Ligand code: NAD
């Protein structure tokens with residue numbers, strides 16, 4: 001089968017590899033769509049040894065069941081499914097509670113993270129990772145599994161602060177951020193302030209229901225404060241889908257006393273935490289900072305429900321498999337709006 005593989009750190013190439021077969025408990029999926037996540041760029045850029053190579057990338061997958069392995073019940077060839085990408089140990093305290101994204105044994109285990117992913121014509125996944133998607137388009141189902149699920153989980157964690165009438169700042173209106181805006185619109189009654197460097201991203205945010213947009217620059221904090229008020233007032237929740245030094249500096253300066261900063265982006269920035277405020281303040285008192293990771297299977301089912309109700313729809317740019325490297329180049333240059341989805 002054709003595949004796009006990280007052959008060595010930083011090296012993405014098109015290859016022909018043997019089509020895998022479904023072992024006991026597994027399903028061979030015919031991949032219909034796979035989202036290009038910014039995390040794939042972080043994986044490509046990671047030092048040698050952090051991720052296995054060679055490895056087929058792609059952790060945001062939807063497709064149809066091709067064949068089922070021994071012992072698989074409930075799935076038949078032709079069934080349409082989205083893939084929950086995390087594979088926890090299934091036995092630890094966290095996994096037993098359904099929190100596989102907190103697995104104590106396999107910290108970042110998953111399809112396209114620790115084993116071959118979906119940038120290929122076929123992928124083998126444990127049958128337990130599949131969720132039904134009804135008649136939803138599979139190009140739409142794929143982005144729900146990460147670009148949808150990750151912000152949904154972050155919003156779930158922050159929900160105590162997302163009371164009607166409160167304010168949420170969303171930084172980075174890319175693949176995840178443009179889904180976050182829709183999740184906030186569909187499941188909360190909060191005022192949304194979208195922040196991005198790109199005007200096109202901000203236009204998308206407005207179209208999706210953001211109440212205010214702020215173009216990131218030297219005066220980002222002042223522009224956000226014009227909407228949320230000066231410290232110690234501020235934003236009740238900041239969802240940071242970038243996680244670089246400048247965005248974290250913005251987050252800590254605009255979050256309200258008692259607010260929540262959800263650090264989702266993996267750009268490697270630092271957020272200083274000190275209990276006594278100095279000048280400029282590190283974080284207001286009573287603030288919490290959380291580092292959400294992906295989400296749970298139960299949450300993915302809810303995200304799919306939002307998709308099926310038409311309340312959550314990725315803005316997709318479609319690429320054939322042989323143009324996957326180009327899609328990642330565009331993503332790196334900030335030229336993808338919404339989500340790039342690769343259709344093998
Ligand atoms: P993306 O490239 O689609 O979107 C990033 C957006 O941020 C773009 O619109 C870009 O213009 C904007 N941006 C970049 N720098 C900015 C700045 N300084 N200020 C304001 N906006 C800025 O990326 P994505 O696929 O949505 O992923 C976002 C981040 O989330 C990545 O770091 C990714 O690795 C991470 N991620 C984390 C998890 C998790 O579980 N924690 C899951 C998926 C992705």
Ligand code: ZN
Pocket residue numbers: 037038039040059146147
């Ligand atoms: Zn991802």
Ligand code: ZN
Pocket residue numbers: 088089090091092093094095096100102103104105106
């Ligand atoms: Zn576990």
